[in-house]
Amino acid sequence: MSQPVLGAPLDRVEGPGKVTGRIAYTADNDIPGMVHAVVVESTIANGRIAAIDESAARSAPGVIAIMTPRNAPRVDARKVDANDSLLFLLQGDAVEFDRQPVAVAIAETFEQATYAARLVRVRYDVRPPTTALASGERFLPDQIFGKPAQHKRGMPEDAFARAAVTLKQTYRTPTEHHNPMETHATIAQWTGDRLTIYDATQWVFGVQHRLAATFGIDPKAIRVVAPFVGGAFGCKGQTWSHVPLAAMAARLAGRPVKLVVTRPQMFGWVGHRPQTEQVVGLGAARDGTLAAVTHDVLSETSMSDEFVEPSVVFSRDLYAVPNYAMSDTLSRLNISKPTYQRGPGESTGSFAMESAMDELSYALGIDPLELRLRNYSANDPDSGKPYSSKRLRECYAAAAAQFGWSARNPKVRSTSRGRMLVGSGMATASRATHRSPCTVRMRMNADGNVLVQCGTIEQGTGTPTVYPQLAAEILEIPPERVRFEFGNTDLPAAPIAAGSQTSGSVGSAVVVAARRMRELLVSHDGKPPADGFEVELEDSPPPEEAEHATQAFGAHFAEVEVDPDLGTVRVTRFVGAFDGGRILNAKTARSQMLGGIVWGISMALFEDTRYDARSGRIMNANLSEYLVPTNADIPDVEVILIAGDDPFANPAGAKGIGEVGICGSAAAVANAVYHATGIRIRDLPITPDKLIR
Amino acid sequence: METVNIEVNGRSYSNEVEPRLLLVHYLRDTLGLTGTHVGCDTSSCGACTVLLDGISVKSCTVFAAQAGGHAVTTIEGIGNSGALHPMQEAFWAKHGLQCGFCTPGMIVSCIDLLRRNPDPSDAEIRAGIEGNLCRCTGYENIVRAVRAAAAAMKADEPRRSVAELLPVGAS
Ligand code: FES
Ligand code: FES
Numbered sequence: 001m002s003q004p005v006l007g008a009p010l011d012r013v014e015g016p017g018k019v020t021g022r023i024a025y026t027a028d029n030d031i032p033g034m035v036h037a038v039v040v041e042s043t044i045a046n047g048r049i050a051a052i053d054e055s056a057a058r059s060a061p062g063v064i065a066i067m068t069p070r071n072a073p074r075v076d077a078r079k080v081d082a083n084d085s086l087l088f089l090l091q092g093d094a095v096e097f098d099r100q101p102v103a104v105a106i107a108e109t110f111e112q113a114t115y116a117a118r119l120v121r122v123r124y125d126v127r128p129p130t131t132a133l134a135s136g137e138r139f140l141p142d143q144i145f146g147k148p149a150q151h152k153r154g155m156p157e158d159a160f161a162r163a164a165v166t167l168k169q170t171y172r173t174p175t176e177h178h179n180p181m182e183t184h185a186t187i188a189q190w191t192g193d194r195l196t197i198y199d200a201t202q203w204v205f206g207v208q209h210r211l212a213a214t215f216g217i218d219p220k221a222i223r224v225v226a227p228f229v230g231g232a233f234g235c236k237g238q239t240w241s242h243v244p245l246a247a248m249a250a251r252l253a254g255r256p257v258k259l260v261v262t263r264p265q266m267f268g269w270v271g272h273r274p275q276t277e278q279v280v281g282l283g284a285a286r287d288g289t290l291a292a293v294t295h296d297v298l299s300e301t302s303m304s305d306e307f308v309e310p311s312v313v314f315s316r317d318l319y320a321v322p323n324y325a326m327s328d329t330l331s332r333l334n335i336s337k338p339t340y341q342r343g344p345g346e347s348t349g350s351f352a353m354e355s356a357m358d359e360l361s362y363a364l365g366i367d368p369l370e371l372r373l374r375n376y377s378a379n380d381p382d383s384g385k386p387y388s389s390k391r392l393r394e395c396y397a398a399a400a401a402q403f404g405w406s407a408r409n410p411k412v413r414s415t416s417r418g419r420m421l422v423g424s425g426m427a428t429a430s431r432a433t434h435r436s437p438c439t440v441r442m443r444m445n446a447d448g449n450v451l452v453q454c455g456t457i458e459q460g461t462g463t464p465t466v467y468p469q470l471a472a473e474i475l476e477i478p479p480e481r482v483r484f485e486f487g488n489t490d491l492p493a494a495p496i497a498a499g500s501q502t503s504g505s506v507g508s509a510v511v512v513a514a515r516r517m518r519e520l521l522v523s524h525d526g527k528p529p530a531d532g533f534e535v536e537l538e539d540s541p542p543p544e545e546a547e548h549a550t551q552a553f554g555a556h557f558a559e560v561e562v563d564p565d566l567g568t569v570r571v572t573r574f575v576g577a578f579d580g581g582r583i584l585n586a587k588t589a590r591s592q593m594l595g596g597i598v599w600g601i602s603m604a605l606f607e608d609t610r611y612d613a614r615s616g617r618i619m620n621a622n623l624s625e626y627l628v629p630t631n632a633d634i635p636d637v638e639v640i641l642i643a644g645d646d647p648f649a650n651p652a653g654a655k656g657i658g659e660v661g662i663c664g665s666a667a668a669v670a671n672a673v674y675h676a677t678g679i680r681i682r683d684l685p686i687t688p689d690k691l692i693r
Numbered sequence: 694m695e696t697v698n699i700e701v702n703g704r705s706y707s708n709e710v711e712p713r714l715l716l717v718h719y720l721r722d723t724l725g726l727t728g729t730h731v732g733c734d735t736s737s738c739g740a741c742t743v744l745l746d747g748i749s750v751k752s753c754t755v756f757a758a759q760a761g762g763h764a765v766t767t768i769e770g771i772g773n774s775g776a777l778h779p780m781q782e783a784f785w786a787k788h789g790l791q792c793g794f795c796t797p798g799m800i801v802s803c804i805d806l807l808r809r810n811p812d813p814s815d816a817e818i819r820a821g822i823e824g825n826l827c828r829c830t831g832y833e834n835i836v837r838a839v840r841a842a843a844a845a846m847k848a849d850e851p852r853r854s855v856a857e858l859l860p861v862g863a864s
Contacts, residue, residue, distance in 0.1 A: 015785035018793030021728015021768035028727035230794030460791030594831035623737035
């Protein structure tokens with residue numbers, strides 16, 4: 001073929017369905033006989049339900065049932081494994097966070113169910129809640145994703161004590177809610193003991209298994225459908241309470257039930273990024289060489305579960321630091337369970353570490369970029385393993401050149417444009433790539449057309465476009481001849497579409513299957529037989545893959561304008577360059593980076609879930625007060641892809657690209673604000689009140 | 694209940710509706726036009742944007758009863774069965790979408806923007822559609838799409854057929 005297929009910026013195959021509104025998201029499905037359920041959520045953050053009076057609700061027009069702890073079907077709400085969580089399924093009267101489900105109104109129409117939900121009267125025995133990170137009960141978790149909660153290499157205390165220059169600062173990141181544009185939604189239908197679920201999820205098999213455990217039925221009796229997901233960013237990775245509640249409501253009503261989570265309820269039981277307080281210590285020689293780094297993180301978790309925001313991963317795995325110490329402590333609060341949010345760990349950890357590196361650069365009078373280069377690590381500094389590939393140096397160089405970094409006046413508060421103070425800052429991006437076993441089935445028909453089947457989902461990453469591209473490259477056929485079928489539990493099992501692992505996991509399985517199919521084709525003189533070929537295989541990372549550390553890298557450069565009178569910050573320019581290994585599709589990859597950078601800008605300037613200290617209630621649970629950037633808030637963002645092969649990462653040669661963009665970008669903005677104003681903001685978001693002194 | 698007569702995408706409908714029924718739920722639940730989405734309940738996100746007598750409105754902020762006697766155009770009525778609207782074409786080609794959830798409302802808003810200002814600058818585009826949130830794309834490609842659509846509409850470029858654009862995936 002003349003044009004390489006792989007990496008080509010092919011248009012999305014599902015694009016026409018999306019631009020015409022014909023693609024169905026979960027809530028767009030209609031099932032004959034379907035009724036509507038609306039969750040009633042708690043209005044306290046700690047206490048017990050003393051009494052529920054549902055009489056008015058029950059007699060409201062159209063109401064079929066009001067499900068409360070009194071009449072809810074008995075189910076098993078306990079977690080099924082360490083990464084799972086307790087669900088709130090009306091099995092008792094305890095309330096441990098604001099907006100916990102306490103009842104469900106089921107009615108013929110959405111309006112009737114919404115009205116009935118308002119009529120449910122709940123009386124509580126209220127206890128004072130704890131929502132401040134500083135006041136929760138503290139403990140060290142047993143493990144963080146299989147690793148100890150405390151870890152060191154070398155002699156960090158000694159090295160820190162002996163270092164020529166030291167710095168120790170505390171950085172804070174707030175609670176943030178994912179808020180994909182599509183809220184969670186579930187449709188549940190029982191046919192005898194068989195259950196069909198339409199769900200906005202990143203993992204149909206996860207939903208299947210959790211529901212099987214909840215209802216005590218065979219997973220095979222449950223079919224989960226989720227082809228198109230309207231954004232997720234981590235909050236749709238886990239099966240949350242409303243999914244079984246919809247199935248319980250369908251049982252109670254004897255009808256299929258649609259349950260759509262409202263935007264305010266998106267701040268309830270469906271996960272969030274936990275707030276963190278991070279103490280970073282840097283000890284360095286006068287030439288900027290790091291001798292010791294310490295990173296101690298305090299983050300929040302819920303009353304009944306443990307989730308650790310692994311912020312330390314960023315400082316542990318990036319710079320050439322011989323002496324290192326980290327710890328992760330949790331604080332128990334009256335909040336719902338935190339969860340993964342885009343770039344879990346590295347997003348928050350990079351804000352702390354890359355802010356500290358910026359502070360060190362000023363303390364030493366070394367250019368911030370030069371300081372990073374002096375601490376460049378050829379190998380993973382913690383495990384000592386070689387990286388599967390690393391083009392971070394190229395990222396720094398390309399982004400710095402595009403940004404015009406060398407023309408920057410290093411002095412703070414030295415540049416202005418009219419009355420605006422202008423500053424620029426940079427930061428490093430880094431994010432681990434993971435991989436899990438994945439099964440695919442690949443069929444080549446007699447006419448040479450190929451069908452690839454895998455039960456992953458499309459959440460905006462380009463699933464139905466990029467995997468056919470990968471198969472077509474190997475089979476040497478045009479990508480239009482490969483069709484990708486995905487999005488339900490009848491298909492071969494895929495891992496959760498999260499954690500920067502889908503390209504590596506699904507992509508690798510597609511590559512291995514396509515190679516096998518190619519061999520079959522060659523052995524048949526290039527012509528499939530009348531009944532075609534079929535290959536089905538599970539691809540798992542072989543042991544030798546663990547010999548390398550696989551990380552995506554990048555470099556962020558931001559320019560800001562700060563109004564010295566009002567303290568308002570505008571990002572005026574942003575350049576990011578990224579090493580994502582082999583790029584499967586330049587168009588979808590670039591878009592992931594753009595989106596990630598804007599998430600970082602958003603983290604720096606806008607997002608902040610606020611708890612009322614007395615009631616423990618969230619005060620800004622909607623999109624008019626929980627701010628996410630609008631189009632007008634965002635400047636031109638330039639993305640440079642430093643493409644290249646990665647022979648050791650995985651068979652697809654791809655590193656995770658969905659999350660690296662947010663890692664470091666908030667720090668680049670904060671560092672630019674410091675350069676503009678001379679004011680160092682160590683707690684996000686950077687709001688005007690913090691800049692007016 | 695009251696009777697509303699509404700024209701939607703060129704067809705006349707007459708329905709009994711509750712006074713509290715929002716236009717967006719009338720479109721989605723009564724007419725089955727689910728291309729118009731719901732993303733919030735504070736009129737913040739624009740996922741529900743439709744044209745009312747040719748002017749963009751957030752259909753979560755209009756009662757169905759208020760739309761009586763008026764003409765509504767939803768995403769399903771943009772373009773026609775033969776060809777994508779240049780704005781749809783541009784959102785696809787310039788990758789102004791990822792998950793696609795904001796896309797129908799975004800496209801409708803952008804069409805209204807070009808009606809008011811056929812040749813907007815980037816800053817005018819960004820300010821003109823700030824009532825439509827997108828959580829995925831970072832907006833850059835949306836701005837490019839609007840620019841491309843503006844140019845195509847001026848040049849009256851030929852458009853791609855939707856006939857071959859089959860649904861993808863499984864259900
Ligand atoms: S649904 Fe958000 S503005 Fe209408
Ligand atoms: S494409 Fe997902 S919200 Fe815009």
